[in-house]
Amino acid sequence: MIASLYRFGIDAVRSVTRGSRAYFLWLAFLVGWIALGVVAYVHQLHVGLAATNMLDQIPWGAYIANFTYLVGMAAAAVMLVIPAYIYDDHELHEVVVLGELLAVAVLTMCLMFVMVDIGRPDRFWHLIPVLGRFNWPISMLSWDVIVLNGYLVLNAYITGYLIFTKYRGQRPDRKKYVPFVFLAIVWAISIHTVTAFLYSGMGARPHWNAAILAPRFLASAFAAGPSLMIIALSIIRDKMGYPVKDKALNRLRQIVAVTMLINLFFFFSEIFTELYSFKHHAASMRYLLFGLDGHYKLVPYIWSAIALDAFSALVFITPRLYKNWNVLRVACGAAVVGVWVEKGMGLVIPGFVPSPLGEVIDYTPSFTEFCVSAAVWAAGALIYTLLLKAAVPIELGKVRLPGAPALSPEDYHQGHGRDEHADVGHSPAPEAAE
Amino acid sequence: MAKDTETALDAQPGGDSPLEIREDEHGTRRAFLKLAGAAAAATAAVAATGCGSTAPTTEEFLRQHYKKLSAEEKQRIFARIEEETKARTGVTTHISDPPPLDGVEYAYALNLSVCNGSRRCVEACARENNLPDDPEIRYIRVFEMEAGSLEFEEATPYYAHENLPAKDKYYMPVQCHQCDNPPCVKACPVQATWKEPDGIVVVDYSWCIGCRFCVVACPYFARRFNWVQPDIPPDRINPNQGYLSNRPRFKGVVEKCTFCLHRTRKGRLPACLEACPTGARKFGNLNDPNSEIRKIIETKRVFVLKEDLATLPRFYYFFA
Amino acid sequence: MLTRKLLRVGLLMALTLFGCSPGEEPQRLHTDHPPPVPSGSVAVMARIPLLPTYPCSRCHEDRTPDPRERQLTEFHTQKILHHGVLGGWCYRCHTKDNIDRLHLQDGTLVTFDQAYELCGSCHGDKLRDWKAGMHGLTTGYWLGDRQRRSCPFCHDPHNPHFPAMQSEREPSLPRTVSTTEARAPHEESNGEGH
Numbered sequence: 043m044i045a046s047l048y049r050f051g052i053d054a055v056r057s058v059t060r061g062s063r064a065y066f067l068w069l070a071f072l073v074g075w076i077a078l079g080v081v082a083y084v085h086q087l088h089v090g091l092a093a094t095n096m097l098d099q100i101p102w103g104a105y106i107a108n109f110t111y112l113v114g115m116a117a118a119a120v121m122l123v124i125p126a127y128i129y130d131d132h133e134l135h136e137v138v139v140l141g142e143l144l145a146v147a148v149l150t151m152c153l154m155f156v157m158v159d160i161g162r163p164d165r166f167w168h169l170i171p172v173l174g175r176f177n178w179p180i181s182m183l184s185w186d187v188i189v190l191n192g193y194l195v196l197n198a199y200i201t202g203y204l205i206f207t208k209y210r211g212q213r214p215d216r217k218k219y220v221p222f223v224f225l226a227i228v229w230a231i232s233i234h235t236v237t238a239f240l241y242s243g244m245g246a247r248p249h250w251n252a253a254i255l256a257p258r259f260l261a262s263a264f265a266a267g268p269s270l271m272i273i274a275l276s277i278i279r280d281k282m283g284y285p286v287k288d289k290a291l292n293r294l295r296q297i298v299a300v301t302m303l304i305n306l307f308f309f310f311s312e313i314f315t316e317l318y319s320f321k322h323h324a325a326s327m328r329y330l331l332f333g334l335d336g337h338y339k340l341v342p343y344i345w346s347a348i349a350l351d352a353f354s355a356l357v358f359i360t361p362r363l364y365k366n367w368n369v370l371r372v373a374c375g376a377a378v379v380g381v382w383v384e385k386g387m388g389l390v391i392p393g394f395v396p397s398p399l400g401e402v403i404d405y406t407p408s409f410t411e412f413c414v415s416a417a418v419w420a421a422g423a424l425i426y427t428l429l430l431k432a433a434v435p436i437e438l439g440k441v442r443l444p445g446a447p448a449l450s451p452e453d454y455h456q457g458h459g460r461d462e463h464a465d466v467g468h469s470p471a472p473e474a475a476e
Numbered sequence: 477m478a479k480d481t482e483t484a485l486d487a488q489p490g491g492d493s494p495l496e497i498r499e500d501e502h503g504t505r506r507a508f509l510k511l512a513g514a515a516a517a518a519t520a521a522v523a524a525t526g527c528g529s530t531a532p533t534t535e536e537f538l539r540q541h542y543k544k545l546s547a548e549e550k551q552r553i554f555a556r557i558e559e560e561t562k563a564r565t566g567v568t569t570h571i572s573d574p575p576p577l578d579g580v581e582y583a584y585a586l587n588l589s590v591c592n593g594s595r596r597c598v599e600a601c602a603r604e605n606n607l608p609d610d611p612e613i614r615y616i617r618v619f620e621m622e623a624g625s626l627e628f629e630e631a632t633p634y635y636a637h638e639n640l641p642a643k644d645k646y647y648m649p650v651q652c653h654q655c656d657n658p659p660c661v662k663a664c665p666v667q668a669t670w671k672e673p674d675g676i677v678v679v680d681y682s683w684c685i686g687c688r689f690c691v692v693a694c695p696y697f698a699r700r701f702n703w704v705q706p707d708i709p710p711d712r713i714n715p716n717q718g719y720l721s722n723r724p725r726f727k728g729v730v731e732k733c734t735f736c737l738h739r740t741r742k743g744r745l746p747a748c749l750e751a752c753p754t755g756a757r758k759f760g761n762l763n764d765p766n767s768e769i770r771k772i773i774e775t776k777r778v779f780v781l782k783e784d785l786a787t788l789p790r791f792y793y794f795f796a
Numbered sequence: 797m798l799t800r801k802l803l804r805v806g807l808l809m810a811l812t813l814f815g816c817s818p819g820e821e822p823q824r825l826h827t828d829h830p831p832p833v834p835s836g837s838v839a840v841m842a843r844i845p846l847l848p849t850y851p852c853s854r855c856h857e858d859r860t861p862d863p864r865e866r867q868l869t870e871f872h873t874q875k876i877l878h879h880g881v882l883g884g885w886c887y888r889c890h891t892k893d894n895i896d897r898l899h900l901q902d903g904t905l906v907t908f909d910q911a912y913e914l915c916g917s918c919h920g921d922k923l924r925d926w927k928a929g930m931h932g933l934t935t936g937y938w939l940g941d942r943q944r945r946s947c948p949f950c951h952d953p954h955n956p957h958f959p960a961m962q963s964e965r966e967p968s969l970p971r972t973v974s975t976t977e978a979r980a981p982h983e984e985s986n987g988e989g990h
Contacts, residue, residue: 090727091686092611092703097970101691101701161686161701161728164532168541168666168685175541175667175683183665183689245785246659246695325629398782399619399650399697400628403970577939587931595964612968633967639960703971743836743939754958755933755950760835767835767938768929776930796925 046443050209053441054432061431072424079417082410083158091161093410099397104407104415105159107386111266112152112422113237114259114385116193118267119145120230121297127223133290137275139437140284142201143429144274145230149194151422158414182240189233196226201433209436211446234259241393249326249393254312259385261305266381268294268301269354269374274426276371282434295370299358302377306351309384329402330392337395339404343387350380541667542680542720554719561724565710573719574741576674582735583675583762584746585772585792586649591756592640593618593647600751601651604736605722606714608706615733616651616748617697651748652677652698652733653781653789660690660699669730675762675790676737678720684729691730695782696789702727735759762790836940838929843909843948850908856895863887878955880918889914889953908948915947922947 086093096103122141125131157163168174169187178184200222207214238256245251272294279286313331316324328334333341357363357373364370396402407415435441539545539553554571561569598616607613619631623644631648641647658677661669668684671677691699705727717723718738725731736746740759749757760769772778778792844850855871865885868875877885891897897905898914906913916923925931926947933950936942950958 090702090704092971095972096688096703097972098691098697098700099970101688156687159687161688161730162684164537165666165683165685168668168683175544177665177667180662181665181689183663183687187665240689244659244693245787246693246782322627322629394692396629397697398628398695399617399633400631401633401697402629403973405972408972580939590931590958592958592961593963594961595966598967599964610968611971614967617967634969635963636966637963640963641960740938743937745935745938745942750935752933753950753961755931755945758930760938764835768934771928772930775928796930 046210047206049443050206053209053436057432057435057441058428065431068427069424072420072427075420076417076424079414079420082413082417086158086410086414087163093408095405095408095411097403097405099401099403100391100394100405102159102390102394103405104386104411105155107390108415108418109152109155109159110237110390111382111385112148112155113190114234114263114381115267115270116145116148116152117230117234117260118263118271119197120227121264121268121294122271123223123227123230125293127220127227131293133287134293137271137286137290139201139204139433140275140278140430141271142197143433144271144426145197146194146201147422147426147429149190149197150425151418152190153194154418154421155415158418182236182243185236186233186240189229189236193226193229193233196222196229200226205433205436208439209441209446210443231260234263241389244393246398247393248323250389252312254308258305258308258312261301261308262381262385264301265298265305265351266378268298269377272298272374273371273378276367278430278434282430284434284438295358295364298374298377299355302351302355302358305381306355309348325396326392329395330388334396335402337402337404339406340387340391343383347380347383347388350376351384354380536682539682541683550719557723561713565713567710567713567715569713569715569717571717571719571723572738574738576672576676577741579763581675581762581790582654582740583760583769583773583790583792584654584735585758585769585776585778585794587756587758587796588646588648588793589795590754591647591649592754593620593635593637593642593645594640594753596751596753597649597748597757600747601733603712604714604739604747605733606708606712606717606724608708610707611704613700613702613706613731615698615700616649618647618649620645621648648793650696650698650781651791653696653787653791654735656788656790657786659693659695659785659787663689663693665689674741676735677732678734678737679730679732680720681723681725681729681731686728686730688730695785695787699730699732701730836937836942838934838942838944840909840912841943841945841949843911843946844907847908850896852890852895861887861892863892875954878957879953909946911948911953912946915953
């Protein structure tokens with residue numbers, strides 16, 4: 043076991059350090075962004091959070107907005123898992139590991155966004171239960187710490203277990219991972235619910251203090267997440283030769299079509315409730331949609347987000363449009379960006395405008411915030427790239443423990459025991475593509 | 477009031493309580509702390525490259541939560557902070573830690589009929605509590621309200637007038653309401669802020685991680701974050717400091733009004749109250765049926781801000 | 797099988813999510829236990845030491861009282877009476893035959909230190925509030941000795957309207973906000989005094 047774990051590590055490192063020119067260019071690109079972000083972060087540590095454009099009136103900005111969005115992305119990995127394990131959807135079964143690896147990468151980004159946001163990162167240990175002084179169960183933030191780290195551990199365990207058994211050429215023992223898969227399903231919903239409760243529990247912020255918030259969070263996450271998965275899976279298919287079937291992508295497209303429509307509906311319900319009664323609590327919503335007191339900064343953002351969401355929803359439900367892969371991919375991109383704007387700038391920021399005592403102050407991220415945020419995204423992309431680079435050859439049966447039998451993704455997950463490589467045919471030459 | 481009177485009051489023997497160190501629940505995590513010491517020193521060294529002179533020392537890095545500190549540890553920490561202040565600014569300060577008084581619950585009341593918006597309280601508070609001017613931190617924010625309206629969206633804190641009060645306006649100073657059901661305390665993930673038995677909500681500046689969730693949770697815009705390292709000219713430093721109130725703070729942590737607990741727990745009235753030229757501010761012990769504050773609450777039509785949020789503020793407003 | 801597993805997992809999650817108590821109903825401030833000591837004593841600050849021309853009899857001994865309403869040209873030139881619709885000029889409150897004392901409606905003489913009694917003979921509600929510590933400035937110790945200023949400290953009895961004051965410097969704008977931007981929406985409310 044230990045020896046094979048050691049070999050597993052060696053092989054993973056070997057996979058990661060070998061690749062085409064394009065692969066290394068991509069890595070260099072990401073590392074470049076990360077380096078820029080590290081410089082920006084050191085600057086922020088030195089100056090203090092005044093390097094950002096956050097204020098007492100706008101205590102959270104781009105970092106927490108990104109964090110909120112990414113928690114949803116991580117939760118959305120479950121949209122692959124639910125059909126695969128509960129409805130035994132064979133097509134999605136094969137890509138579940140890729141989705142969960144994405145969840146691992148995205149969760150790491152979430153934690154990074156929290157770390158760059160806090161004023162005293164040196165005191166992060168105060169958050170560790172037992173060592174620190176954890177305000178559980180009262181503080182929703184303490185719940186968030188638990189569920190996010192728990193979800194990270196769960197996903198890391200499930201993917202690690204599946205990939206490692208695959209590497210050893212064994213069939214995974216259902217008892218050792220299926221219970222965790224079901225736990226992860228509930229857990230995924232809980233991470234985004236808890237994150238939504240961070241906001242909706244704030245009596246001080248009428249814009250967030252609404253029951254619709256958690257459902258809206260989930261709907262938007264389950265729209266943006268699978269959209270990102272569609273893009274990621276089609277790239278993985280093209281660049282890494284992983285056998286992703288059109289049927290799997292189509293299943294994701296069906297999911298997104300429904301969730302995006304629900305998301306738009308929830309948003310519309312919220313807008314109606316706030317604006318029709320025209321209560322003072324609607325000031326934030328008016329600021330967001332139409333501007334307030336001569337402040338219009340968020341107006342272009344939110345309307346482009348609504349346009350992007352609506353466009354993607356239209357594509358997802360129109361056969362003539364979604365059957366064109368390029369259009370579908372553009373629509374998925376639109377959904378990812380649309381939800382990002384809607385949940386970041388569109389949900390977090392207007393909660394602070396007007397401030398509890400009526401001040402209207404605009405917020406745009408500073409250059410430092412932009413660099414650090416970009417670097418965290420680059421770090422997430424880097425982690426996902428490396429995880430895929432190590433995992434895909436194992437999943438394809440190309441890299442395995444010496445002497446272990448090779449299993450194709452299909453037999454591996456379903457235990458059908460068909461002949462290996464039987465179905466991998468339709469993908470372009472795998473490793474050579476890089 | 478003249479400066480001399482202030483210092484004379486300070487020197488009054490009754491002003492200092494003999495027992496200033498509180499001893500609370502005692503932690504037994506020394507073993508871990510010792511172990512972690514070496515690692516921490518390394519971390520601190522790494523952090524120092526990024527943070528310059530404001531990097532935490534090993535002691536600061538490992539310092540336990542206020543409620544875990546023994547009396548001796550507190551004594552040592554206070555002495556060290558006093559030394560550091562002396563080395564940095566040349567000012568001799570005295571850090572105390574007056575405990576909450578038995579049977580005392582504070583309340584504050586503000587007479588909006590007489591407040592003229594002069595902001596004397598704001599500046600007195602800044603001097604008393606060692607608040608920096610650049611970038612500015614102020615615990616009290618005075619809003620110029622439209623007569624007949626309680627709507628903050630129609631108010632402004634940025635007014636400037638030669639002749640106060642302005643026509644058809646009234647003035648609403650807002651500071652920490654020391655809620656009995658404080659949403660900020662609920663929000664804090666590490667219990668760095670809590671409600672004391674006398675009702676004052678305090679922050680352990682040495683435990684706060686700077687996540688600003690409390691700032692988000694506060695409906696009264698009462699919490700302030702140190703976006704940079706605060707800097708106060710030596711001649712402005714108030715040497716009479718409380719560990720949980722106006723001692724030196726540092727960047728990356730949250731702070732707030734503490735009803736001047738380093739004064740009030742020794743029986744004195746808060747600085748903002750004494751600075752008020754119109755006598756609009758009233759403070760006292762809610763549990764004393766004969767106190768002025770009780771009479772106000774019993775006989776005047778007092779109200780609190782945002783009552784619907786069930787925060788149960790200890791800060792009352794009234795018109796009289 | 798599957799449903800049972802799901803149930804089990806669901807139960808586990810439900811326990812995790814709702815295991816915390818929903819919290820107690822927020823309680824009103826409780827005020828039933830006694831204070832350690834009474835909140836101390838109040839001393840009314842003496843007014844007489846602050847009067848520059850006291851005792852008045854020093855000059856007024858030799859002068860004949862003149863109850864006519866007129867422009868004062870020799871002394872007290874700044875004292876113009878702007879106090880309601882009082883008739884009787886100076887001797888409405890000052891006492892003709894005992895110039896170092898004030899007198900109430902019923903003829904009771906009071907010292908300048910007790911001027912509040914005179915004020916209270918018309919402004920009874922304010923006197924009541926002031927005596928109870930609800931009106932006026934009190935400094936010192938809430939638990940111990942404190943000093944209360946009587947009416948004339950803040951209200952010149954001849955012109956009792958509280959004097960207009962200049963505001964201390966306004967809060968600085970948030971560092972991300974330019975001056976023009978912040979002022980624009982509140983321009984109209986800033987008119988007075990500029």
